[in-house]
Amino acid sequence: MVSREPSGRPFVASLIGFGYWGPNLARNLSVSRDFNLKYISDVSSDRLESARHLYGTTVCLKDPVATFSDPEVDVVLVATPASTHFELCREALEHGKHVLVEKPLTLDSISSQALVQLAKRRGLILAVDHTFVFTGAVRKLRELVACGELGVLRYFDSIRVNLGVVQPDIDVLWDLAVHDLSILQFVTDRVPVAVSATGSAHEPSTQMSTAYMTLFYDDDFIAHIGTSWMSPVKIRRSLLAGSRQMVVYDDQDVGQQVKLFDSGIETSSPPVVDHGRLVQTRVGDMLAPKVDTREALTVELEHLAACLRGEEELIVPGESGLDIVCVLEAATRSLDQHGSPSQVGGRGA
Amino acid sequence: MVSREPSGRPFVASLIGFGYWGPNLARNLSVSRDFNLKYISDVSSDRLESARHLYGTTVCLKDPVATFSDPEVDVVLVATPASTHFELCREALEHGKHVLVEKPLTLDSISSQALVQLAKRRGLILAVDHTFVFTGAVRKLRELVACGELGVLRYFDSIRVNLGVVQPDIDVLWDLAVHDLSILQFVTDRVPVAVSATGSAHEPSTQMSTAYMTLFYDDDFIAHIGTSWMSPVKIRRSLLAGSRQMVVYDDQDVGQQVKLFDSGIETSSPPVVDHGRLVQTRVGDMLAPKVDTREALTVELEHLAACLRGEEELIVPGESGLDIVCVLEAATRSLDQHGSPSQVGGRGA
């Protein structure tokens, strides 16, 4: 990647969407010295009005089209409903803009694939905003796995439930499980081969609001993700169990988000037979390592700027976003068949 | 059921099995005024030795056969490995003894069915020890559902994981999910029509140690159960979500095991369209009702005695145990097919 800003001038940014996530991007862009937030656009007049009130020096407009043709703009940040991602990203890339797009990349693998190829052809950055990957906790998880602390990985189990907004255009897997899938992908560097998913739309003619998926791999490792918009209690907790140690990541356990358990299950060797029990559990110490507590989005935007300058390699490129869209597509097929396993299409599929 | 003990004489009991659960039965029987624990039998000399040390006045013997033919014995309590349940229960029933048997009733629906019919023919009590049903918390849950507090039931989600004993003869669903199935059955009085299950045996040639199942019903209600012997953190928590209220049962949250949330998801009527969102979440008060904290086994044995005296009707008869065996059988079939849904056989299937 070629350095684009040798002079250190901030990158000029255009933010599209000022609904749920857009304001977080705007807040971070406005205090960052790497970016200059020139435009905010949104289809809602009310939301534009509050953007104007907050960011006096930023141009706020309804239609983002004008910002695509502004030659000053370096990067477009897309924070609109998922169904609009493909068109907006394509437009931006075709105008030669780098792109950071909200998850999921698009709503199907064909369009995601198209964006990946378009960005590649044009030599542009297409980054997917898998924010959790930039938390100190998830980076610590990756570190623990990479250095072999956990031993052979056995299973991953993640829960992400709350009393949330019921989305009109995507179901709970595409809305929430995408986070767990991105964490799992980043931490383990593994790709699943098949998915079994189940769920229920608890209100007539609405999206699935509670859903579960099991990911199968080419060995005994499995991953399970449970999601719901209908839980009165908010839970965001992942477990990654290895043969030697196990690690729990609880997003809400402030001060000890990551807990490493020196516990495990061991096959006796030679096996001690006690009524046929060949397997022993072992309970040991627990360590909660200190984790970086900076806001994930701040870290992510610093990384994006470094990539734009050619100093770092993109952590979540379009390809990663595409992989996750492929898993979600398989999950949707399985959901329609009450859990029958569905193969995960590959990048080249 | 005819009262058998008008005189108030305690029922004479023979306990088979003094491994994990047997000592709890023995401790409760020994302090109960309803029972007289005449026999304890176990195949292990060590375990018999500790039984002898604890219960000086009880006859401890290796083979339970003698106790079947003792005409004084009223009731046989079977707390041995699941694979031995069928033979021991059959024998006891054929000798005219009432039976309380550990969960699961047996390892397949045919043998479970046979025991149910045998008990019926002989006019004997065949009770299955679904202990959780006798906790104050689960009884409170049933009460809340029965009085309509929750509205239309939407879904049930239960987690039961710890770093547990890896069983030699049954997998984690037959060992742990059986508890959640019995709670679900008792609280909702509903029978599932199909099951999708997934899981993994994390060690070569051992039982499934982490497994998940989704139960489908004849409407939109679903139930999901997650179980593992490989979690460093112990969790035993169930959520039952209704259209009006939701209730969480956390076995480990001492002092507030049951929490009733006045929260829900509501379809607007007439629908207010905000970018297509027709559904609203509502957060309200939370109530943690006081629950009876007596040991479940104490309550269960009082109930058993009342049934033996003909004063109460059995809460967990063999039929309930059979229903759960049918669900577990279907889950095992689905597990073998990576989540493909499997029909649940009925009592008469």
Next chain:
Amino acid sequence: MVSREPSGRPFVASLIGFGYWGPNLARNLSVSRDFNLKYISDVSSDRLESARHLYGTTVCLKDPVATFSDPEVDVVLVATPASTHFELCREALEHGKHVLVEKPLTLDSISSQALVQLAKRRGLILAVDHTFVFTGAVRKLRELVACGELGVLRYFDSIRVNLGVVQPDIDVLWDLAVHDLSILQFVTDRVPVAVSATGSAHEPSTQMSTAYMTLFYDDDFIAHIGTSWMSPVKIRRSLLAGSRQMVVYDDQDVGQQVKLFDSGIETSSPPVVDHGRLVQTRVGDMLAPKVDTREALTVELEHLAACLRGEEELIVPGESGLDIVCVLEAATRSLDQHGSPSQVGGRGA
């Protein structure tokens, strides 16, 4: 109080201090439609620089003097170290400005008294920023007490500890206990008569970093506050126990910050003597009422604007700040004598 802004024009504000708390005031003022943040001043060039970066349209300057003489300025917000409060507030009031000042009002009752009288003479608002009083949780507490739910108040117990900044000019009681004192004052409307305080400065020549105080009243009610800058675990929890019910306020228990326990201690009447025990405990349901989750500072600034318009009466006037300074003075005297009780001076003392 006379309405000052019939036209609805926002009040012009000057913020002094952009260290720890100032940025929160600035952020809230900048999005409020009631205020126009015209000035930010701070002695540190670095902090001014970040203020400038964040609030492009606000004048940022080192010395606040100029802002006192700007006739446009309606209200001065003082968020500087406590030792500078008296001078800055006096100056602002003498220039006819309304004032909102960080807690504690000043470092001694004589100067606090002087400010209260000055504001009164000039007919100006002198508000003390006891922020916790504006949380939904504390307002709920006041409501519960006011409607008599708790019965006769028995005791208040509050803990506020973390691994915090060790202040150079005030000890941990003046820094942290001031919050608990303001909560207690607001919730119970009671004034203590004496204080016993103990503590320790854990590093040579620094302020007390762990300290405790017991407040005595003219009846059997007592209050205890424990504070520390040296706790590895952050705790912010208060208990108010009444004869009928008890309420716990845990600032960190998201989703159930307020818990009302229908539990109590009751004197039997007529007394049942069981080995001389005349008193019974009672455990009942627990209710966690929904509380307003808006940011306290937002609510507080809305209230301030309403007071400036003459629509509401000040909830935390200078007199309340003075009362708390009197308690803290007494605590400091007691601390010097290892807990010997010290009388609390009154407003007119």
Next chain:
Amino acid sequence: MVSREPSGRPFVASLIGFGYWGPNLARNLSVSRDFNLKYISDVSSDRLESARHLYGTTVCLKDPVATFSDPEVDVVLVATPASTHFELCREALEHGKHVLVEKPLTLDSISSQALVQLAKRRGLILAVDHTFVFTGAVRKLRELVACGELGVLRYFDSIRVNLGVVQPDIDVLWDLAVHDLSILQFVTDRVPVAVSATGSAHEPSTQMSTAYMTLFYDDDFIAHIGTSWMSPVKIRRSLLAGSRQMVVYDDQDVGQQVKLFDSGIETSSPPVVDHGRLVQTRVGDMLAPKVDTREALTVELEHLAACLRGEEELIVPGESGLDIVCVLEAATRSLDQHGSPSQVGGRGA
């Protein structure tokens, strides 16, 4: 101490008191191979009746006098109300019996002193049942302090509250703080020089039901203990803060009762002056070491037997019990004076 049981014969025990704690002693004695529980005595017929039901082979009688003169009896265990301890222990010691007595040793230092001297003269064991000292968690705490992990000890802060039995003959400090004092004594091996205590009797003519004490030492170390019988939430948590590390012991946090925080407060050297702040806080990893989870009473009785055999030295001799009685006496004096500090009398005072 001379070995008394070279043959390995179990020690013959007489238990006095079968109220709250006695049954726990009986249960442990009955399964121990070190002891033979020959007698249980209690003034209440009901309690004797349940003892008889549970321990068929033990002689149950109202008056313990007969057991003192039984030459077979080696050791008398006193689990009666505190006001009866002195007479029962004296009697037992005078009959040449070893004694294990419930906490507190007696209700005043003169009588405690007398028992200590009597036991010494007769060469008998006088052990005080400070049970918490035998938990795995508290033993781990002592280990951490002993090996210097924590650095210089700064302060100890302990809370022990619940909705408990209001005692007729002792206040909440003598009932509950005695546990924290014994933990503090065992872990730090330090003796306080003065105490400030405050509290309130929330019901007319009853004992203090909520009370606090601060212990002063001959350096900057302080300890604070808060106790109540009137808290709807049960808390049993102690913090020991050192200059290098801090440790939290939470009796109810199953699985991580002991947490070691690599956090601290450090004086910069050479000091970096930032607005006069010379002191920095440091947040690091947290380690929850595995602790022995055996029941404390089991460990304690094994230790008692080892002491009786002359194999170990008594961990909690009468002298330790006396030291704690001296602290409690000073606390009572201070309570009467609303927190005025009171000197702690020594063993020879």
